[in-house]
Amino acid sequence: MTIRLLCLLAALAVLPAAAAALDRGAAERQFRVWLAETVWPRARAEGVSRATFDAALRGVELNWDLPELVPPGAPEATPEKQLQAEFGSPARYFAGRKLDDAAARGRRMARAHAGALTAAEVATGVPGRIVLAVWGRESGYGRAAIRHDAFAVLATKGFMSTRRELFTDELVAALRIAEAGLAPDGRLRGSWAGALGQPQFLPSAYLRFARDGDGDGRADIWDSEDDTIASIAAYLAHFGWVAGRDWGFEVELPDSVSCTLEGPDLGRPIAEWAKMGIARVSGRPFPAHERAVQWILMLPAGRRGPAFVVTPNFYVLKKYNESDLYALFVGHLGDRIQYGMGDFRGRWGSTGGSRGARSPPSSAGWAALVTTPAASTGWRGSRPAAPSGAGSATPAGARPVFRTPRWPRRCRAEVPAGAAHITRIPITGPCSDTSTP
Numbered sequence: 062m063t064i065r066l067l068c069l070l071a072a073l074a075v076l077p078a079a080a081a082a083l084d085r086g087a088a089e090r091q092f093r094v095w096l097a098e099t100v101w102p103r104a105r106a107e108g109v110s111r112a113t114f115d116a117a118l119r120g121v122e123l124n125w126d127l128p129e130l131v132p133p134g135a136p137e138a139t140p141e142k143q144l145q146a147e148f149g150s151p152a153r154y155f156a157g158r159k160l161d162d163a164a165a166r167g168r169r170m171a172r173a174h175a176g177a178l179t180a181a182e183v184a185t186g187v188p189g190r191i192v193l194a195v196w197g198r199e200s201g202y203g204r205a206a207i208r209h210d211a212f213a214v215l216a217t218k219g220f221m222s223t224r225r226e227l228f229t230d231e232l233v234a235a236l237r238i239a240e241a242g243l244a245p246d247g248r249l250r251g252s253w254a255g256a257l258g259q260p261q262f263l264p265s266a267y268l269r270f271a272r273d274g275d276g277d278g279r280a281d282i283w284d285s286e287d288d289t290i291a292s293i294a295a296y297l298a299h300f301g302w303v304a305g306r307d308w309g310f311e312v313e314l315p316d317s318v319s320c321t322l323e324g325p326d327l328g329r330p331i332a333e334w335a336k337m338g339i340a341r342v343s344g345r346p347f348p349a350h351e352r353a354v355q356w357i358l359m360l361p362a363g364r365r366g367p368a369f370v371v372t373p374n375f376y377v378l379k380k381y382n383e384s385d386l387y388a389l390f391v392g393h394l395g396d397r398i399q400y401g402m403g404d405f406r407g408r409w410g411s412t413g414g415s416r417g418a419r420s421p422p423s424s425a426g427w428a429a430l431v432t433t434p435a436a437s438t439g440w441r442g443s444r445p446a447a448p449s450g451a452g453s454a455t456p457a458g459a460r461p462v463f464r465t466p467r468w469p470r471r472c473r474a475e476v477p478a479g480a481a482h483i484t485r486i487p488i489t490g491p492c493s494d495t496s497t498p
């Protein structure tokens with residue numbers, strides 16, 4: 062059998078599925094049936110009234126422009142592994158001018174919302190600079206347009222996407238928000254990934270973490286800055302933010318320290334790191350009250366990029382978005398807002414060795430939801446083009462978007478090929494492209 066014939070047979074085999082996938086009219090009809098027979102019973106079981114259901118979904122149509130759709134009849138697809146734009150270009154992600162603008166705006170917001178930020182910190186222990194940085198990253202302090210109808214987005218993705226079950230659950234959660242009378246004007250504005258309002262919470266995260274910061278009795282994360290601040294702080298507190306601890310510091314990494322010492326399971330007291338020659342790039346000592354507790358070495362771009370020691374709070378930031386660079390961005394922006402810090406001392410250069418690399422396969426649960434990046438978060442240009450909309454499109458509650466390679470992958474690039482199978486090398490020898498660890 063010739064190659065050409067094989068190709069022809071293969072093409073014929075997929076034709077029916079392709080034809081079915083293209084019949085949008087039929088899909089729309091199936092969609093209405095699915096709403097009536099699948100979503101409505103689940104919503105009713107969770108206390109949603111028929112009136113709320115009808116008001117939310119009347120007139121809602123499938124949005125064929127969303128990413129990761131699997132129309133009826135199309136071959137089942139695995140969740141898209143996404144290009145790590147940020148990791149491919151961390152230098153651009155951390156471009157100083159954008160950060161300066163964000164920090165300047167953050168300082169203005171800090172003055173304008175000092176009362177709410179203080180109240181949130183008193184209630185949760187999460188510092189105002191961290192709340193501001195998340196807010197700035199997610200929605201440009203509320204300036205990003207949040208224009209999608211979350212019911213349409215969630216219904217579309219619940220009906221035909223790579224994560225139907227997950228988005229169906231979120232659709233029911235969104236209906237519960239409407240049932241409780243918490244949706245402004247009966248509608249829910251969100252990103253093209255269904256993340257709501259200024260903190261970019263998924264509906265289930267809204268139900269768990271949204272707070273009323275201004276005391277009007279409603280948690281309005283769309284139009285209330287105080288509610289947004291209180292909600293972001295509540296989210297981070299829930300995931301274990303440790304009051305009184307920082308997120309991390311940039312450090313000098315001597316050649317004698319192996320990159321294999323990186324990782325959240327390899328924390329040690331700062332005195333031990335200091336003994337190896339690790340010091341803050343600022344030249345300042347580590348805070349006295351932090352000396353006895355664990356610090357973790359973190360090399361987001363491998364050995365040749367900026368180096369950090371971080372606290373467990375760094376990993377709390379990753380609960381907002383499963384990405385080292387995201388957490389680093391938030392911590393660093395917070396420092397710029399409060400302390401006026403400048404760029405990282407270490408150079409990103411073309412480090413990473415992962416330009417164009419794809420994220421690792423996703424695991425189960427929210428933390429595995431790796432979506433295509435959104436176009437606008439108030440940080441224009443930092444992400445590749447995507448459907449229009451606000452927010453990082455990173456469903457909160459675990460809002461993974463960008464994943465950086467995990468150890469040992471990013472360290473492996475720096476050890477000789479013959480040693481690449483080694484997963485842990487508990488030594489402190491040199492670690493580079495040309496020397497054996």
Ligand SMILES: [Ca+2]
Pocket residue numbers: 272273274275276277278279280281285288
């Ligand atoms: Ca409120």
